[in-house]
Structures are given as C-alpha cells and as structure tokens.
Amino acid sequence: MSKLIVTEFLTLDGMFEDPAPPTGYPSSDIGQFKYDELFASDALLLGRVTYEGFARYWPTMQGTSEFANRMNSLPKFVATTTPKGLEWNATALEGDVVTAVKQVKQQEGQNLLVYGSGTFAQTLLRHKLVDELRVLLYPLLRGNGRRFFSGEYHLPLKLASSREMGAGVLLLVYEPAET
C-alpha cells in the first residue's frame, strides 16, 4: 500500500490559488520541505485543471533544477472525464475514479502526491483515501478567490505535527481522525 498525501498552499482565509505558493514569503525550509516531499514520492495524482497547468509549465523548466526534472519524470495519474491527449507522462484514472485510486494505492512504492487539485482532493478526502493532509499556511488573507474546502462534508482530523517554516508560514500536517 502506498501512502496518499495531499499537499497544499493555503492562506488564513482558506483560499488556494492554482497550486503555487503566494509570492513574497522566501523560506529555505519550505524549499527543502517541498524537495523532500517530491523525492519521497514516486507518482503524482492530479485533478484535470492542475494537470493542465502543470503540463504546460513544468516541461519549460526541464533542466533548471532537480525538482523540475523530477516533476517531469514522475508518472502522473489524472482524474479526468476527457482522457484523450494526455501528455507529460500522464495516464487517466479510468472508470470510477475512487476505484481507480484504490488500485493505484494498492501498488507498493513511495508516496503518492496530490498537489492543488481542489475538486479531486475533496473527492479523495470524502472517500477516506487520503492518509495525510499537509498545509503550508501563509500569513495573509487573500480576500477573495477559491476556497480549498468545498461542498458538504465534515472531516475530523488529528494534528500529526506543526512547524514554523520561516517568513510567518506554518506547516500543519493532519491525518484523518478515527471516527
């Protein structure tokens, strides 16, 4: 069984932007954390919107960092209803997405990492497929935008760890609580 990790950049008002950190908060700890996280994973699971943004951006970064190279080389599984034309080493999660993710999790290996992917991440949380939720909490209110948590659900969590990352950013690691 692989561990499925959802990892997000959120603001104090719970907003997330297309999965990139808010600018103006330099922190080598965050860089190291994101690096370690990626290198402890051997596949990405992405919603369609995040996939499309990433598949446009990351190939242009090839060769600029080990991080970029690994982003490009890892296999990706994409939740999409229009699976044709996937590139960037990506395959669609075919059929029922929950069943498909369960199958991917069955495989032995490193972690499975979900970046951004608001809608898809909510589906994964709702179906209790997420083993860990990592939030980098940035010290700002965006004021308007899209909230990461959406829809109707109630998700009790356990705080596994918390850490100051510099620049006022907190890393909060949650695990779903037993219910």
Add this chain to the structure above:
Amino acid sequence: MTMDGVAEAPNIWQETFDEDMGAAMQGMMEETDTVLLGRVTYQEWEPYWTSDNVSADNAGFARFINTTPKYVVSRTLKDTPWGTFNNAQLVKNLKEDITNLKAQPGKTITVTGSPTLVNSLLQEDLLDELTLTIHNVAAYKGKPLFGQGNLKRFDLVDVKASRTGVILATYQTRKP
C-alpha cells in the same frame, strides 16, 4: 475557527477545550481592559452571560465578560445594557470611535467572537493583532471567519500547538 476557516457554530465542531487553550484564554483576559463586540455577538452573549445558566467551568469567563468595560459596534441599537452590570457603550462610527479608543492609555482592547466586526476592523486597518485558534477539523458548513475583502498581510509572532492538537497562532497585521 476550524482549519477550513469556519467560525460559526463551534458547538458542532469544537471537541475540546484543553488546558493550553485555557491558559491562552486566561492570558487574554489578564491583558484585556476593554472588550469590543459586534451587534450579533452582543445580542447573543448579553442574555447568556448575565443569566444563572452559566456553568462553574465558565465562571471565570463570565466574571471577565460581565465586569470588563465593553463597547458594542452597531448602527441600529439604541442602548446596550448588560444585565445588572454596567451598560456597554455604543460605537456608531467605527473608524473615528475606535481610533479614539485606541489612543487612550491602557491595556489591550480585545474583540471576541464578532466575525463581522473583525472583518470591518481588518479592512479599516484598525486591528493590530489577530489570535487564531485553529481546530483540527474541517467543518465545510458554516460562515467563514474571514469574508471577502482586500488582501491583508500579517507577521507571525507566536504559535504553539495545544496538547489536543489545536493551533494557537498570533499574527500582527502589517501596516499598509
């Protein structure tokens, strides 16, 4: 608030009030000499905290909220009594009245509850410090603490995780 930013109806999602949260509350009460409330919180709290229904566990907060001088921000209320205690005073002009209040010597002016008021104070740049209690649950339902508004930035000045995993984080607002 919950970790997804919901402030409404803590009776639904708040599971614990542990000793670390109690200590933080105690610290807040000790450094506060004036309480500022929004209208809705005033209308809910006045009958409750001045009644005989307050449990012994909450006696400390009841004493604090009943006896500390209070201001209520409202454009519609005519007067703001507080049970048999001294009346709360009415704030009608937020920016002017709060600026004057802040200019007076004394300890901290604390806003508790009152999400609408907190947002107004933030947008008017009247808030100096924000303490968030982030509970380990995503509630999904309920009014978020932070409404729509302009982008606001903060500096993190203090954080700790309570023994039951609630984050107590204090931020200072960055002045524009």
